[in-house]
Amino acid sequence: MESQPILERLEILADAAKYDASCASSGTSSRNSLGSKGIGSTEGMGICHAYAPDGRCISLLKILLTNHCVFDCHYCINRKSSNVRRARFTPQEVADLTLSFYRRNYIEGLFLSSGIVKSSNRTMEQLIEAARILREEHDFRGYIHLKTIPEADPELVHQAGLYADRVSINVELPTDSGLTRLAPDKNARQIEGAMGRTKDDIAEASDAKRKFRHAPRFAPAGQSTQMIVGADAATDADIVGKASRLYGSFGLRRIYYSAFSPIPDASAVLPLKRPPLIREHRLYQSDWLMRFYGYKPAEVMQAAGVDGMLPLDIDPKLAWALKFRDRFPLDVNRAAREDLLRVPGLGVGAVDRILAARRHRTLRLDDVARLTQSIAKVRPFLCTVDWRPTTLTDRADLRALLAPKQEQLELFAA
């Protein structure tokens, strides 16, 4: 049946997988192959084995089992009505390819998803089979990420979690109306139902693991999801709101944003323009603000304009600080950690270095310069014993002063 050479199929099925932004391989349980018959290890930190010229990390063999699909999601290059070249792998071929790459230290493991062939259940079974061969026949201890299909039987989705480190279910679009319009075969309630069950399975397994050391693992690296940005009319505020609801309800590890790329052979329902790549970047930054900097979703939304969009020329943290200038400048020698985290240009690492250093000395501007990336950026928001930005935060042109120069933002504007 597979008359196409494997090289050609790999080309098609990797190409089709590149619209999935995730390539993470971190945060799973620690394990190695010492004293086993198998191969592989995971030691907390994920490893990027290569970088492509698009700057993205290549950590996993990220492929589709097949790009045949019976669904017709408008934004997807694999949809039924698209006339791309089609190909398929057998689960055995996927397992063999993963092992061959892994042994040569090209990858951390496998990220497998698939178009839907025959039925959702049939497809899910095939995905699971590839993971089963790796785990059971080869005692593969590397990383496996399986994309699960929300329409499949819950029992199958559960099985996927028993083999995988991470499972993901894409919510695809930030609004239900967007989903109905652009992915007519998908259903928001079904997607969230599957995410809810996965959350429960993960919680249950980690609970059992605490009581019994040999309890089966279930997706120890948690679940994640992906949202396409710019294919529908959702604003950044809508997206941030949706994201915080998803983090809250489903205990997601990560939400990936994927700027809609105009695809070859596009459907007429789609916008012709693609969103600026920088928009995706701003959304990731707002995501970080919520996860690591203590911003509430409503606060991130305060950084957006009246149209609900985050500024593209400056990052959301700076946008927020410029709106709330009365909270600055902060005294570096006294301010609380959570306040320092709000200073544009100060990362978590820099804040912690400041806290450690100020226990030993009263910090001067020079000291701060040594502890941070760019003193010019943070200076307007801080005072030290020898520095006070008397009028800087009042300057009307502060935004212009701090906004990065436009040209390196992206290669060509939408």
Place this chain on the structure above:
Amino acid sequence: MSPLRHIEPDTCYLVHLPEPDDFDAWRERARTLIQCGVPPDRIVWTAPGGAGDLFAQGDPRLPVPDPEAPPVRASRRFVELARNAMLHTDAERFALLYRALWRLQANPRVMEDKADLDIRRIEELDKAVRRDSHKMHAFVRFRRVESDEEENGEHYVAWFEPEHHILRANAGFFVRRFANMKWSILTPRGSLHWDGETLEEGPPAQRADAPTGDPMEDLWRTYYASIFNPARLKVGAMLKEMPRKYWKNMPEAALIPELIAGAQKRELQMVAEGALETEDRPETLKAVDKAIHQCRRCRSAASTTRR
């Protein structure tokens, strides 16, 4: 620090370490020297392979501490940092670490002062070594060679060029990951061989000792080229994480120039197409005729003989 009776006040010591990455040897000597109250500026440290001070003068015999001398103390954070920073190729590292350890005896909290210059330097060394180790985990590429001696005759061999003395310290990572594989990692600073049970160290190797290819690399290159999204070229971001110095030992890196060139060409094409849309409508028949003949906006036009 009370001076001890049998230390001559102005003796210089020449301390030679057996290996450039031997933390335990350094620790043992540093402990003795501190117990004898030898200040940092009276020690010259050397190790094989390092650009040590060839003309250094000093007494190669270590002093003997007073049995009553107080024990030397160090925070766990110092030991952790020092063990790793020791792997750096900076010839000053032994002296730097000794100075920090010396200062630590008087002020046990030196390590916490992130604005202190010595501590910052140690952290820089540590960071550079960690990065080098991390890149080794990432960028080592094994090539399979058939070896006929055993039934399971596969041997995976890699050639790698680390920047620092990290080879031995990172053996564990590869042993744990490829426990049942027979593998060797060859480097200009030494080599490692794992046969599935024991790890052996070998002498420095040369690139010519390693295999030159592996049929699987064609598939890997195909994957690398296909997973790349030419619509999002970000060469700077790639170079930051995968600097050019690593490329020569990574089979996929040979494709990078053509992938970039292809993406740039594609970009120019899109910009050109976008520009066409905003052009004014032709007003005369002659202008229409000219425009039609220049149009390259769809595939069929692009593949005609006029190309």
